[in-house]
Amino acid sequence: MSRLEGKTAVVTGGNSGIGLAAARAFAREGAQVVITGRRQAALDAALADIGHGALALRGDVADTAHHRAVAELVHSRFGGCDIYFANAGVNTITPSEAVDEAEYDAQFDTNTRGTFFGVQAIRPVLRDGASVIVTGSLASEKRLDGHAVYAGSKAALGAFVKAWAAEMSARRIRVNLLSPGPVDTAILEKLGVAPQDRPSFEAAMAAAIPLGRLGRPEELADAALFLASDASSFVTGIDLRVDGGMAIL
Numbered sequence: 001m002s003r004l005e006g007k008t009a010v011v012t013g014g015n016s017g018i019g020l021a022a023a024r025a026f027a028r029e030g031a032q033v034v035i036t037g038r039r040q041a042a043l044d045a046a047l048a049d050i051g052h053g054a055l056a057l058r059g060d061v062a063d064t065a066h067h068r069a070v071a072e073l074v075h076s077r078f079g080g081c082d083i084y085f086a087n088a089g090v091n092t093i094t095p096s097e098a099v100d101e102a103e104y105d106a107q108f109d110t111n112t113r114g115t116f117f118g119v120q121a122i123r124p125v126l127r128d129g130a131s132v133i134v135t136g137s138l139a140s141e142k143r144l145d146g147h148a149v150y151a152g153s154k155a156a157l158g159a160f161v162k163a164w165a166a167e168m169s170a171r172r173i174r175v176n177l178l179s180p181g182p183v184d185t186a187i188l189e190k191l192g193v194a195p196q197d198r199p200s201f202e203a204a205m206a207a208a209i210p211l212g213r214l215g216r217p218e219e220l221a222d223a224a225l226f227l228a229s230d231a232s233s234f235v236t237g238i239d240l241r242v243d244g245g246m247a248i249l
C-alpha cells in the first residue's frame with residue numbers, strides 16, 4: 001500500500017534522526033521527498049539511504065532566502081507541496097542564569113524563527129488538502145532541568161500551529177504539532193551525552209518513561225506518517241505527544 005503516492009513532501013532536518021526516518025517512510029510510501037539541512041555530506045548520505053529519487057537542498061532554516069529557495073524548487077519541479085515537515089531543531093542544556101545571548105539566539109533562530117518563516121514561505125505553494133507537521137518537544141510541557149530556553153523556543157510552536165490550523169482550514173490544509181519525548185538520535189551526542197555515559201543516561205531515562213526506554217526515530221516517523229496521510233484526515237490543530245508516556249509521570 002502506498003499511502004503517499006503522488007505527493008510531494010519537504011522534510012527540514014531530513015539528513016539525521018527523526019527527519020531522516022520520516023523522509024525514508026514518506027519515500028517508501030510513494031512520496032517525492034525533498035530534504036534540507038546544513039551539512040552537505042550528511043545530506044548526500046541521507047539521499048543514498050532514502051533512495052526513491054529524493055532531492056536535497058542545503059541551507060540554514062534561520063535564513064529566509066533558504067526557505068524561498070525550497071518553495072521555488074518544489075513549485076518549479078513538482079508543481080506544489082503536499083506535506084511540509086518543519087522538523088529541524090537544536091537543543092542545548094544550560095541553567096537559565098548561565099544562558100548567554102548567543103545560545104538563546106541560536107535556539108530561537110533555528111527552532112522558532114526557522115519554523116515560522118519556513119511555513120510562511122511554503123504556504124503559497126501548499127496544495128489544497130496539504131498537511132503541515134511541526135516538531136515540538138515534550139520539554140515545552142514537562143519541566144526539565146536546563147531546558148528553559150529550548151522549552152520556550154518550542155512552546156511558541158504550539159501557538160503557531162493553532163493559528164495556522166485555523167488560518168489554513170478554508171483550504172483543508174491540516175497543521176499539527178508532533179512532540180517527541182527523548183528519542184535516540186544524534187541530538188543526544190550534540191547535548192554532550194558521551195558514549196561512556198550512555199548506559200547511565202538511558203537508565204535514568206528509562207526510570208522517567210513509563211514504557212521504560214528511549215523512543216526510536218522510526219516511531220516518530222510512524223506518527224509523522226499518520227499526520228501526513230489521509231489516516232488523519234479529520235485531525236488538525238493537535239499536539240501529538242510521542243513520549244512513551246513521560247508526560248504523565
Ligand SMILES: NC(=O)c1ccc[n+]([C@@H]2O[C@H](COP(=O)([O-])OP(=O)(O)OC[C@H]3O[C@@H](n4cnc5c(N)ncnc54)[C@H](OP(=O)(O)O)[C@@H]3O)[C@@H](O)[C@H]2O)c1
Nearest residue numbers: 013016017018037038039060061088089182183185186187
Ligand atoms: N531526539 C530527541 O530526544 C528529541 C526530543 C524532542 C524534540 N526533538 C526535536 O526533534 C527534531 C529532530 O531532532 P533529532 O532528534 O532528529 O536530532 P538530530 O538527529 O540532531 O537532527 C536535527 C536535524 O536538524 C537539522 N538542523 C539543525 N539546525 C539546523 C539549521 N539551523 N538549519 C537547517 N537544519 C538544521 C540537522 O541538520 P544539519 O546539522 O545538517 O543542519 C539535522 O538534520 C528537532 O526539532 C528536535 O528539537 C528531539
